[in-house]
Amino acid sequence: MLSLIVAAAENSAIGKDNDLMWHLPDDLKHFKRTTKGHHVISGRKTFESQGKKPLPGRTNIIITRRENYEAKDCIVVSSLDEALGAVRDDDEPFITGGAEIYRIAMPKVDRIYLTRVHAELDADTFFSEPDYNQWKIISEQFHPKDEKHQYSFTVYVMDRKK
Numbered sequence: 061m062l063s064l065i066v067a068a069a070e071n072s073a074i075g076k077d078n079d080l081m082w083h084l085p086d087d088l089k090h091f092k093r094t095t096k097g098h099h100v101i102s103g104r105k106t107f108e109s110q111g112k113k114p115l116p117g118r119t120n121i122i123i124t125r126r127e128n129y130e131a132k133d134c135i136v137v138s139s140l141d142e143a144l145g146a147v148r149d150d151d152e153p154f155i156t157g158g159a160e161i162y163r164i165a166m167p168k169v170d171r172i173y174l175t176r177v178h179a180e181l182d183a184d185t186f187f188s189e190p191d192y193n194q195w196k197i198i199s200e201q202f203h204p205k206d207e208k209h210q211y212s213f214t215v216y217v218m219d220r221k222k
Contacts, residue, residue, distance in 0.1 A: 069177045159187065
């Protein structure tokens, strides 16, 4: 099963200036808990926005068109198909962004973990929302705004309808 994990605002915003636009500790814990022990596939810009360090406890795969690109302790590939070839032993690899990688991976994805941040934010990077008629929500969990979370959010897990 190929999964995609994303946090997007109500207006599909996912980033600005190659950075996140919110700090939601409980969503970060959800991301870590969900992806730990799996392969995570991201584009080069997303990887670089994490400080050019692999996410610990996961096999990091970076997709880039840059020849001879090196990322310590990561697998570097030039296409999504090449990345998917490297994850055959994983029962649930994750697409972790950015926008272009989400867009090209969406037709191949079986499950979406969507954190919907309940805000409309100014951004320069947006999530290409899928046709939600093709997806079934299998769980949802609301998290209210509080002293540690500047926005309320809902975590949805959706499977592609057969």
